[in-house]
Amino acid sequence: MAKRNLEEYTFADAYIGSFSRNLMNKVDLVRLASCKDLTAAENVLQEFGYGEAKELYGGDIEWFIRREQNKLFDLVYDTIPERKELALCLFPFDYHNIKVCLKSEFLGMVPNEDNLMSTGDIDWKSMVAMVRDRNLVFMSPIMREAVLEVADVFSRGHDPQEIDIILDKACYKDMVRAAEENGDEFLIDMVKLNIDILNLKTFIRLKEMNKPWSFFQKVYLEGGNISEQFFISSYEEPYAQIADKLAPYGLREVMAEGGRAIKESGDFAVLERLCENKMMDYCRQAKYYTFGIEPIVGYWYAKEAEIDNLRIILGGILMGSEPDEIIERLREPYV
Numbered sequence: 001m002a003k004r005n006l007e008e009y010t011f012a013d014a015y016i017g018s019f020s021r022n023l024m025n026k027v028d029l030v031r032l033a034s035c036k037d038l039t040a041a042e043n044v045l046q047e048f049g050y051g052e053a054k055e056l057y058g059g060d061i062e063w064f065i066r067r068e069q070n071k072l073f074d075l076v077y078d079t080i081p082e083r084k085e086l087a088l089c090l091f092p093f094d095y096h097n098i099k100v101c102l103k104s105e106f107l108g109m110v111p112n113e114d115n116l117m118s119t120g121d122i123d124w125k126s127m128v129a130m131v132r133d134r135n136l137v138f139m140s141p142i143m144r145e146a147v148l149e150v151a152d153v154f155s156r157g158h159d160p161q162e163i164d165i166i167l168d169k170a171c172y173k174d175m176v177r178a179a180e181e182n183g184d185e186f187l188i189d190m191v192k193l194n195i196d197i198l199n200l201k202t203f204i205r206l207k208e209m210n211k212p213w214s215f216f217q218k219v220y221l222e223g224g225n226i227s228e229q230f231f232i233s234s235y236e237e238p239y240a241q242i243a244d245k246l247a248p249y250g251l252r253e254v255m256a257e258g259g260r261a262i263k264e265s266g267d268f269a270v271l272e273r274l275c276e277n278k279m280m281d282y283c284r285q286a287k288y289y290t291f292g293i294e295p296i297v298g299y300w301y302a303k304e305a306e307i308d309n310l311r312i313i314l315g316g317i318l319m320g321s322e323p324d325e326i327i328e329r330l331r332e333p334y335v
Contacts, residue, residue: 006291006292007291008081009080009081009291009292009293009295009296010291011079012079012080012081012296013290013291013292013295013296015079016075016076016079016295016296016299017295017299019049019075019299019303020299020302020335022048022049023048023299023302023303023306023333023334023335024048024306024309024333024335025333025335026330026332026333028044028048028333029309029313029327029330029333030323030327031044032044032045032310032313033313033316033317033323033326033327033330034323035317036317037317038056038057038059038314038317038318039056039057041056041313041314041317042056045310050068055067056314059318061311061314061315061318062311064310064314065307065310065311066118068307068310069119069304069307070118070119072300072303072304072307073090073118073119076296076299076300079296080293080296083121084121084178085182085293086293086296086297086300087121087178088174088175088178088179088182088187088191089297089300090119090120090121091120091121091171091174091175091178092171093117093119093120093121094120094121094122094127094143094171095143095146095167095168095170095171095174096117096120097116097117097120097122097124097127097128098127098131098143098146098147098167099163099164099167100112100115100116101127101128101131101132102131102147102150102151102154102163103160103163105131105132106154106160111128116128122138122139126138131147134147134148134151136148140174140177142170142173142174142177143170143174145170146166146167146169146170149166150162150163150166150167153166165218165219168219168221169219169221169222172191172194172195172198172221172222172223173222173223175191175194175223176188176191176192176195176222176223179191182293184292184293184294186285186286186289186292186293186294186297187293187297189282190279190282190283190297191223192223192224192225193224193225193250193278193279193282194224194279195221195222195223195224196224196225196226196249196251197251197254197275197278197279198221199220199221199224199226199231200226200246200251200254200255200275201271201272201275202216202219202220202221203216203231203234203235204239204258204259204262204268204271205268206219207235208262208266213231213232213235216231216232216235217232225249226246226249230245239255239256239258239259239260239262239263240256240259240260242255242259243255243256243259250278251278253274254271254274254275254278257270257271257274258270258271258274258275259271269329273329273331276305276331276332277331277332279301280301280305280331280332280333280334281332283297283298283301283302283334284298284334285298286298286299286301298334299334301334302333302334302335305331305332305333305334306333306334308331309330309331309333312326312329312330313326313330316329
């Protein structure tokens, strides 16, 4: 797909950019986390364009979150010049739905609608029918091959873990393929950084579990900037040494601080938060683009991060957590 002229994004950039003024900053999130109950939280949310949230009256936080995700999906895809330009951002939802369909099939069950995502590039009802009937013609070649591979591998080994491994590898391979076809360097680098971060988190978890490096080879995601050999050669090294080697990839601090927290307390939360903040740092670069796909991607990521923070805050309020406990778990906002 040929890269579009910047002028073709003028309307989409201006329209979606108008919603950026409602994004919540750290002070706003702290204020929300300090609310005594969900009713008070709803009042604060209305100040940022969320409108009435009837789901919160009964404590149904997940339905509120899903509704906001759907609204974000509709906003972006009703506005951009062509849907497939950002289809790569929806592939994780498509592959999630494929997992649900195949696992349900192998258990002799019908996929539960509650477990399916409505924000994929392929409508979830169509996905259910496609997987059920093995009518895969409208899938990408990578996706199609992955579905057939899962069916074959599971029929021989009946290992449910293989379903996740095969489809996860295919998902990110598809994302890299789509980003490169789009030709936008911002998207390509974003996908590659995401893959590097996922590989790093997997590497550390398997290292802490004393899994052999051969297992990491099995789950390693291709397409990032950090090679498989880098991780394998680092398997026996201390985190501080690995951190120094990650400096050229911009992940030194993530590894150093996250690895220290794991060694001192066994807590992976610091690493997770640092990884999320690293992705946010990258996506904030979209602020410096006036026209193009970048401001749209930046807003999308910003809003996704905000919605994730809302899940943490509203869940904490519902559970009666102290504000400080909730705030400590939040990821960095875009603004």
